[in-house]
Amino acid sequence: MIIINLKRKRAALNFAYIVAGVLLLLSNNSFSSEKWSGSPLEPRYIVKFKTEGDTPHGKGMLPDSMNTLVTAFGAEVKASYPHLGVVSVSASDQVLARLALDPAIEYVEPDNPRQLFSQEVLYNIRDIQANLVSDEGAENVIVCIIDSGYDTSHPDLSDNTASGSPSYTSGDEVAWDEPSNSHGTHIAGVIASTASPQAGVLSGGHIRLRIINAFDNTGWAYSSSVVAAIDSCVSDNRLYSARRRMVVNMSFGGRAPTAFEARMIRYYRDKGAVMVAAAGNDGSSRTSYPAGYDDVISVTAVDRDHRIAPFAQHNPQIELAAPGVGVKSTVLAADGAIGGLLVSTSQRGPQTVDRSVVPLPIIRDPAHINDLTYIEGVFPGTYTLCEMVDGTNHCNDMTGKICFKERTYVNHAGSEATPENISQQEWNDVMACVDANAAGVVIYSNEANPALQTPLLFDPLGRLNVPVLSMDRIDNKNIPYFFGKEGSVYVESDNHATLSGTSIAAAHVTGAIAMLWANYPGCTGGQLRLALDASTFDLGEPGKDTSYGHGLIRISRAMDYIEQHGGCERFLEPGVPLQGLSAFKGGEMIFWTNIPPTADYLDFKVIGDDVENLTIRAEFKVIPVLKKRAYCAYGLPDVENESTCRISGEEIWQGKWYFLVRANEDVENLQVVADLVLKQNPEHYYENKQNYRIPDGGCYHEELDVPMVVDYTGEASDVEVKVRIKHRTPEEIKISLAPPFGEEVVLREFDWSGTAFAKNISDTYKLAFPGFNSEGVWRLKVCFGSDTSVGILDDWSIAFY
Numbered sequence: 001m002i003i004i005n006l007k008r009k010r011a012a013l014n015f016a017y018i019v020a021g022v023l024l025l026l027s028n029n030s031f032s033s034e035k036w037s038g039s040p041l042e043p044r045y046i047v048k049f050k051t052e053g054d055t056p057h058g059k060g061m062l063p064d065s066m067n068t069l070v071t072a073f074g075a076e077v078k079a080s081y082p083h084l085g086v087v088s089v090s091a092s093d094q095v096l097a098r099l100a101l102d103p104a105i106e107y108v109e110p111d112n113p114r115q116l117f118s119q120e121v122l123y124n125i126r127d128i129q130a131n132l133v134s135d136e137g138a139e140n141v142i143v144c145i146i147d148s149g150y151d152t153s154h155p156d157l158s159d160n161t162a163s164g165s166p167s168y169t170s171g172d173e174v175a176w177d178e179p180s181n182s183h184g185t186h187i188a189g190v191i192a193s194t195a196s197p198q199a200g201v202l203s204g205g206h207i208r209l210r211i212i213n214a215f216d217n218t219g220w221a222y223s224s225s226v227v228a229a230i231d232s233c234v235s236d237n238r239l240y241s242a243r244r245r246m247v248v249n250m251s252f253g254g255r256a257p258t259a260f261e262a263r264m265i266r267y268y269r270d271k272g273a274v275m276v277a278a279a280g281n282d283g284s285s286r287t288s289y290p291a292g293y294d295d296v297i298s299v300t301a302v303d304r305d306h307r308i309a310p311f312a313q314h315n316p317q318i319e320l321a322a323p324g325v326g327v328k329s330t331v332l333a334a335d336g337a338i339g340g341l342l343v344s345t346s347q348r349g350p351q352t353v354d355r356s357v358v359p360l361p362i363i364r365d366p367a368h369i370n371d372l373t374y375i376e377g378v379f380p381g382t383y384t385l386c387e388m389v390d391g392t393n394h395c396n397d398m399t400g401k402i403c404f405k406e407r408t409y410v411n412h413a414g415s416e417a418t419p420e421n422i423s424q425q426e427w428n429d430v431m432a433c434v435d436a437n438a439a440g441v442v443i444y445s446n447e448a449n450p451a452l453q454t455p456l457l458f459d460p461l462g463r464l465n466v467p468v469l470s471m472d473r474i475d476n477k478n479i480p481y482f483f484g485k486e487g488s489v490y491v492e493s494d495n496h497a498t499l500s501g502t503s504i505a506a507a508h509v510t511g512a513i514a515m516l517w518a519n520y521p522g523c524t525g526g527q528l529r530l531a532l533d534a535s536t537f538d539l540g541e542p543g544k545d546t547s548y549g550h551g552l553i554r555i556s557r558a559m560d561y562i563e564q565h566g567g568c569e570r571f572l573e574p575g576v577p578l579q580g581l582s583a584f585k586g587g588e589m590i591f592w593t594n595i596p597p598t599a600d601y602l603d604f605k606v607i608g609d610d611v612e613n614l615t616i617r618a619e620f621k622v623i624p625v626l627k628k629r630a631y632c633a634y635g636l637p638d639v640e641n642e643s644t645c646r647i648s649g650e651e652i653w654q655g656k657w658y659f660l661v662r663a664n665e666d667v668e669n670l671q672v673v674a675d676l677v678l679k680q681n682p683e684h685y686y687e688n689k690q691n692y693r694i695p696d697g698g699c700y701h702e703e704l705d706v707p708m709v710v711d712y713t714g715e716a717s718d719v720e721v722k723v724r725i726k727h728r729t730p731e732e733i734k735i736s737l738a739p740p741f742g743e744e745v746v747l748r749e750f751d752w753s754g755t756a757f758a759k760n761i762s763d764t765y766k767l768a769f770p771g772f773n774s775e776g777v778w779r780l781k782v783c784f785g786s787d788t789s790v791g792i793l794d795d796w797s798i799a800f801y
Contacts, residue, residue, distance in 0.1 A: 041113045042090060043090065043110070043111075044078055044088050044089065044090050044110075044111035045075075045088070045089055045090070045091060045096060045108055045109065045110055045111055046086055046087075046088055046108065046109050046110070046111045047066075047070055047075070047086065047087045047088075047089055047099055047105055047108050048085060048086055048105065048106045048107050048108070048109075049066055049085040049086070049087075049104060049105055049106060050085070050104055050105070050106045051085035066080065066082060066085075066087050067080055067087065069102070069104065070087050070089055070091075070099065073091075073095050073098050073099050073102075074091065074092070074094075074095040074098075075089040075090070075091035075095050075096075075099065076089055076090045076091065077089055078090055085106075088111050096108055121197055121198060122197065122198065122199055122327075122328065123304045123323065124190075124304075124322075124323035124327050124508065125198050125199065125200075125201070127304075127306075127323055127552065128201070128322060128323065128508055128512060128552070128553050128554060128555055129554050129555045129556040129557065130198070130201045130202075130203075130508075130511065130512070130515065130555055131198055132555070132556045133515055133519065133555050133556055133559065134204070134518075134519070135201075135202040135203065135204045135206050135207065135514075135515055135518050136204060136206060136518065137206070137518040137519060137521065138202055138204070138206035138207040138208075138514060138515070138517075138518035139206050139207075139208065140245065140518075140521060141207060141208065141245045141246070141247070141514045141517045141518055141521075142207075142208045142209075142210055142233070142245070142246045142247070143191055143192070143202075143207055143208070143209055143210070143246075143247050143249060143510060143511075143514050144210040144212065144229075144230070144233035144234075144246060144247070144248045144249065144273075145184060145187060145188055145191070145209060145210070145211050145212070145249045145510075146212045146214050146226060146229040146230065146233075146248065146249065146250055146252075147183055147184030147187055147188075147211075147212075147213070147214070147215065147249075147251060147252070148179055148180050148181050148182075148183045148184040148185075148213060148215045148219065148370065149174070149175070149176060149177065149178055149179030149180055149184045149185070149211065149213035150162060150164065150176060150177055150179060150184055150185055150188050150209070150211040150213075151177075151179055151182075151185040151330070151331075151332055152177045154185060154189075154330050154332075154495060155195075155495075156189060156193040156194055156195040156199065156200075156330050156495075157185070157188060157189065157192070157193065157194070157330055159194045159205045160192050160194065160205055160207065160209055161205075161207070161208045161209065162177075162208075162209040162210075162211055163176075163208075163209070163210060163211070164176025164177065164210060164211035164212060164213070165212065165232050165236075166213075167212050167213055167214045167225065167228070167229055167232070174213045174214075174216075175213065176211040176212060176213045177211070178213070179213065179332060180213065180215065180216065180217040181217065181219065181332070181335070181368070181370035181371055182331035182332045182335040182336070182370060182372065182497065183215075183219065183251070183370045183503070184211070184213065184215075185330050185331055185332060186329045186330060186331050186497065186499060186504070187249065187251050187329075187503060187504070187507045188209065188211070188330065188507075189329035189330030189331075189496075190327065190329045190504055190507035190508060190511065191207075191209075191249065191507050191510055191511045191514075192205075192207050192209060192511070193329065193330055195330075199328065199329065199330075200511070201507075201508060201510075201511025201512060201514075201515060202511050202514055202515060202518075206518070207514055207518075210233050210236075210246075212229040212232055212233065214226060214228075214229040215252070217368065218367055218368055219368070219369060219370050221252070223254065223258045223260070223261045223289075223290075224258075224260065224261075226250070226252075226261065226290070227260065227261055227264045227265075230248055230264070230265070230268055230273075230275075231264070231268075233246060233248060233273075234246060234248070234268045234271055234273050245272070245274075245514075245517040245521065245525065246272070246273045246274070247273070247274045247276060247510050247513045247514050247517070247525075248268070248273055248274065248275045248276065248510075249276055249506060249507055249510040250275065250276065250277040250278070250290055250291075250296070250506070251277070251278045251501075251502075251503030251504070251506045251507060252277075252278060252503065253277060253278055253279075253280050253288030253289060253290065253291055254288060254289055255286065255288065255289070256289065257289045257290075257292060257293065258289075261289065261290060261293075262293050262295075265290060265293055265295050265296060266293075266295050269295040269525075270625060271625060272524065272525060272625045273525065274297070274513050274525035274528070274529060275290065275293075275295060275296040275297065276296065276297045276299060276506050276509050276510045276513065277290045277291035277296045277297070277298060277299070277506055278291060278299060278501070278502035278503045278505065278506040279291050279298045279299055279300045279301075279312060279313045279315075279317070279318055279502045279505075279506075280312075280313035280502060281311045281312070281313070281501055281502055281503075282311070282313060283310060283311050283312065283313065283421075283422070284313055284314075285313065285314055285315050285546070286313060286315070287313070287315045287317050288313060291317060291506075292315075292317050294317075294585065294586065294664070295586070297319050297320060297509060297529060297586070298317045298318050298319045298320075298549070299318075299319070299320050299321070299322055299324075299502060299505045299506040299508075299509045299549075300312045300313070300314070300318050300320075300321050300322075300324070300502055300505060300547070300548065300549060301321070301322065301323070301324020301325055301500065301501065301502045301504065301505035302321045302322070302323060302324065302325065302505070302539065302548070302552060303323075303324075303325035303326065303449070303451035303452070303453070304323070304325070304326065304451040304452060304472070304474060305449070305450055305451040305474065306537075306539055306552060307449060307451065308321075308539075308540070308547050308548060309324055309325045309500065309502070309505075310409065310422050310449075310453075311422060311455075311500070311501070311502075312324070312502055312547075313502070314546045314547045315546055316546055318545075318546055318547065318548070318549040319533065319549040319550060319586075320509055320532060320533065320536065320549050320550060320551070320552075320553050321505065321536075321539060321548045321549055321550075321551060321552045321553070322505040322506070322508035322509050322512075322552065322553050323504070323505060323508055324500060324501055324502055324503075324504045324505030324508075325451060325452070325453060325454070325500045326356075326358070326451065326452035326453060326454050326470075326472070326498055326499075326500060327498065327499060327500065327504045328358075328496055328497070328498045329496065329497070329499070329504070330495065330496060331372070331495060331496060331497045332495070333493070333495045334493070335371070335372045335497060336372075336493065336494040336495050336496045336497040337359045337361075337374040337376065337491050337492065337493055337494055337497065338354070338358070338359070338491075338492060338494045338496065339354070339357065339358060339359040339374075339467065339469050339489065339490055339491040339492070340352055340353055340354030340357045340469075340489070340490060341353040341354070341357060341383075341402075341442070341469075341482070341487055341488070341489055341490075342378070342487050342488045342489075342490060343383075343482065343485055343487040344485060344486040344487050350487070353476070353482075355475045355476070356452050356471065356472040356474065356475040356476060357442075357469055357470070357471045357472075357476070358452065358454060358469065358470055358498040359374050359375075359467060359468065359469050359470075359491045360426075360430075360443070360454060360455070360456075360457050360468045360469065360470050361373070361374065361454070361456055361457065361497065361499065362374060362375070362456075362457045362459050362464060362468075363456050363457065363458050363459065363460075364459060364460060364462065365460065366458055366460055369456065372497060374467070374491050374493070375464060375465065375466060375467045375468070375491060376467070376491045376492055376493055377467070377490070377491065378488050378489075378490045379402070379439050379440040379466060379467055379488055379489050379490070380439065380486075380487070380488040381400050381401045381402040381438075381439035381440060381486075381487070381488065381489075382400065382401045382402065382484065382485070382486055382487075383401070383402050383404060383442075383482040383483055383484065383485050383486075383487055384398060384401040384402065384403060384404065384483060384484070385404050385405075385480070385483050386398070386403050386404060386405040386406075386432060386433055386436070388432065389436075393428065393431075393432060393435075394431070394432045394433075394435035394436045395432050395433055395435075395436040395438070396436065397436055397437065398433055398436035398437055398438035398439070399436075399437040399439075400439060401438055401439060402438065402439055402440045402441075402442060402487065402488070402489055403432075403433030403436065403438035403440070403441050403442070404442045404444060404479065404482065404483065405429050405430075405432060405433055405441070405442070405443055405444070406443075406444055406445075406446050407426070407429060407443050407444065407445055407446050407449070407453065408425050408428065408429050408446075409422055409425040409426065409449075409453075409455075410446060410448045410449060422455050423455050423456055423457065423458055426443065426455045426457060427457060427458065427459075429443050430443060430457065430464070430468050431463070434463070434464065434465075434466060438466060439466060440466050440467050440468075440469070440488070440489040441466060441467070441468045441469070442468075442469045442470075442471050442489065443468065443469070443470050443471070444470075444471040444472070444473060444476070444479055445470075445471065445472045445473045445474075446473070447473065450472060450473035450474050451472055451474060452470060452471075452472035452474075452498070453470055453472075453500070454470055454498055454499055454500045455500070467489055467490075467491040469489055469491070508553065509532070509553060512532060512553050512555050512558070513525070513528050513529070513532070515555055516528045516531065516532070516555065516558055516559065516562070519559060520559075520562055520567070520568055522567075522568035522569060522623070523562065523567075523568035523590075524568075524588050524590060524623060524625070524660065525588075526586060526587055526588025526660075526662055527562070527568060527587070527588050527589065527590060528558075529584075529586050529587055529588070530583050530584060530586075530587025530588060530589070530663075531558040531559075531561045531562050532550075532553050532558050533550045533584040533586075533587060534550075534558075534561050534584065534587075535554055535557035535558040535560065535561040536549075536550045536551030536552055536553055536554060536557075537551050537552040537554055537557075538550070538551040539551045539552055544584075550584070568590060569590050569591070569592050569623075569658070570589070570590065570591050570592070571591075571592060571593065572591045572592065572593045572604075572659075572672065572673070572674045573593070573674075574593060574602070574674045574675065574676035575673070575674070575675065575676065576673070577607075577671050577672065577673040578591075578671065578672050578673070579671045580669060580670075580671075581669075581670040581671070581672065582666075582667060582668040582669065582670065583661075583663035583666070583667050583668075583670075584663065584666050585663055585664065585665050585666050586662075586663065587662070587663050588660055588661065588662045588663070589660070589661045589672075590623055590658060590659070590660055590661075591604075591658070591659045591661070591672060591674075592656055592657060592658045592659070593656075593657060593659075593674045593676075594655065594656055594657070595647065595652060595653070595654060595655065595657055595676070596654060596676075596678075597654045598678045598679055599652055599654075599676055599677070599678060599679065600648070600652075600677045600678055600679040600680070601633075601646055601647060601648035601649075601652060601677050601764060602646070602647045602648075602652065602657070602674060602675065602676050602677070603644050603645070603646050603674070603675040603677070604616065604618065604632075604644065604645040604646075604647070604659045604672070604673075604674050605642055605643070605644045605645075605672065605673050605674075605675060606642070606643045606644075606661060606670055606671070606672050607641060607642050607670065607671040607672070607673070608641060608667065608668075608669055608670040608671060609641055609669070610665070610666075610667035610668065610670065611641060611642060611643040611670075612643075613663060613664045613665040613666075613667055614643055614661055614662065614663060614664065614667065615660075615661075615662040615664060616632060616643060616645045616659065616660065616661055616662075617631075617632070617645075617659070617660040617662075618631040618632050618645050618647060618657060618658065618659050618660075619631065619657070619658050619660075620653050620655065620656075620657055620658075621655060621656055621657075621658075622658065623658050623660065624658055624659075624660045625660075631645075631647060632644075632645035632646060632647070633645075633646040633647070633648050633649065633762075633763055633764070645659065648762075648763075648764045649722060649724070649762035649763060649764050659672075680801055682720070682799035682800055682801050683712070683714065683800055683801060684710070684712035684714070684774075684799070684800045685797065685798075685799045685800075686708050686709075686710055686797060686798050686799075687795060687796070687797035687798075688706060688708055688795060688796055688797070689795040690795070691792050691793065691794060691795075692704055692706055692782075692792060692793040693791075693792050694725070694727065694733070694782055694783070694784050694791050694792060694793060695783075695784070696784070696787060696788050697784075697787060698783070698784065698785060698786060698787060699734055699783035699784070699785055702783070703781050703782065703783035704780075704781065704782040704783065704793060705779055705780075705781050706779065706780045706781075706782075706793065706796065707777050707778070707779050708777070708778045708779070708780070708796075708798055709776075709777055710740075710774055710775055710776060710777070710778055710798070710800075711775060712774045712775060712800050713773060713774065713775045714773075714774055714800060715769075715770065715771065715772065715773065715774065716739070716768075716769040716770075716772045716773070716774040716800065717768055717769065717770045717771075718766075718768060718800065718801040719766070719767040719768065719769065719774075719798065719799070719800055719801075720764065720765070720766055720767070720798070720799045720801065721737060721747065721764070721765045721767065721780075721796065721797070721798050722762075722763070722764050722765075722796060722797045722798075722799075723735055723747070723748075723761065723762075723763050723765070723780065723782075723793070723796045724760075724761065724762050724793075724794040724795050724796070725760060725761040725782065725791060725792070725793055725794060726760050726791055726792050726794055727760060727761065727784075727790065727791025727792075728790045728791065729786075729790070729791075730760060730761045730791075731750065731751050732750060732784055732785035732786055733748065733750075733761060733782065733783075733784060733785075733791070734746070734748060734749060734750055734782070734783050734784075734785065735747040735748040735761075735763075735780070735781070735782050736780075736781040736782075737765075737767070737778065737779070737780055737781070738778070738779040738781060739769060739772070739776070739778055740773075740775070740776025740777055740778060741769070741772050741773075741776070742769070742772070744781070745767065747763070747765045748761070748763060750785050774800050778798055780793075780796050
């Protein structure tokens, strides 16, 4: 009997230990299996023993004792570190719980996995914080790349979900997956390469790509072809729906706008798409298009040192900056190359130097600037610094030598340097070595611009017969170390190339928008645009400037901005204003509130000095887009520094209403408030539900006159008139009210401004006639401003409060 009781007591104690231990472990979030997410290692746990002071097992622990104890509990020893008092084990939750409660054990915790960071994150990925954010969730985001096609066989791109449709250049059908040159494949790699280390902004293979090959083999297309390409993306209902978001990448441009292109881009933006374009590469203050349209995000290029690219255009339309100098990405197999130095050393043999060393691309045909060539091979020689011979434009004798020359060009933001000028100066540096019979050429960055530069070399006469490499001064600070050493330069074919251009910078912004949408699918494109604008790393002059725009994009900071500003939707409690709101041009803010069944109307008001630069849209239950009609009732009295969207009449449905506010220019210090007015029971109510056809002939010839007999004898100090009209062109409707006394009152005037182009009319008007008796015949008058009317007065009512 005693033995049985002892067993029961011990069993109860062990059970209590297990329960308490399990509760302890479950309360510790660090034991979650998510800690091993992405690691091939099995879960292990650290068991830390008490190694100082007395324990029930003696002073400290011996190695065998440690292993024996954990094994006795049912754990499997994976590694033992007795000098540290630690055993690494695999075990069930129950075993871990019992171990954690043993008096000899200090604590139990996950033996979390670690991974070698053996390959550096590429500078362009790091600078925009793309390596800090996951692109899971990008399945419902579509990136439309309008360019020169896409290489589906490239190993860094083949895992992506890509589709396309043929386009027509010069009258010929062009397949999306038969690229005419490497430009589009390079851009696609910046956006969505799945290579490791991370080379694409969206590297997880989740994004959906839509490819339109809109350019001929010379790299040219018409603006109408561009519009048709955008349309094939945005208007494809199989792809673009309320459940998916779309970013359109346009890494191209031209000097002049077209009205058709501008109007259609606004139409696609109003459908919810975000358009991103390259600012241009001619180094001037000229505006390129489509980047120059307000509805497009214009992107400039910066280098690894955050300096503006020497070729980048600078103008007031520049909105964002992104990496666009010396960016490595995917190209067609015949168009890429890698290279470096092979330095001979007496101690360790040849040493390879390929960090921030790339071969410069050569253009043989200036009419085909996207057709790249390289001089390949291994070229030995003595590394020698170029010293210019007096009175000449070439170096001292470089026979049998690898010629090192410092780059002459110094990048000054706003210097209006053209690519031709930059390439010419680079060509002069290269030819100074070539004319001195160099076996190979290395042009290294100067101290003023230490980052890697990759200007194109135009060689239509075929004068280059030795390889040319570019080298930066950031990773290769001690360039004189090489001088006098024997070695070689090498260039070998590859399906990657390191190139420069605002085209590449635009691709980073496209990827950033898609990344934000993957993490915040409930936001509008305008909200994400605002988040990027407001969270940049400021460069150049403080604030927005014509060189860097708002600054260098930072994806993680943009996500912080969204969180700090209430996420995608901000609740607006009726009567409680939100103050101090700001937005940059093209940015959007979304608010929502609930309208109860007892509501008479709701006024969503934006108050501030800049309200004339805003567009407001309202929608029931879903976030509005600009292309859809406004539910806002217009014709309200003008109030200075105030813009009001009224929800009233038959469209004031009970439930959740969204309000979109879009900034057409930069706005600041705004206040928004929702004023909710509840229904009152009128003392007397009269209505006429008979339908009347609105007559033809214009208001000066004939008008509809519908009487209402009122027998209420009280004062007409608070009158409400409701009118419903079905008409195809309500902007040409004029409505008036003639009381039994006094002059006729105009309720609604003609409105061709665009705000009245909503289908039909359902308006409520508040009037006051203090001191006048209500009794008598009230007449509603409706007329149509043109010759042929196509509508009816559905009903109207009048109430006295």
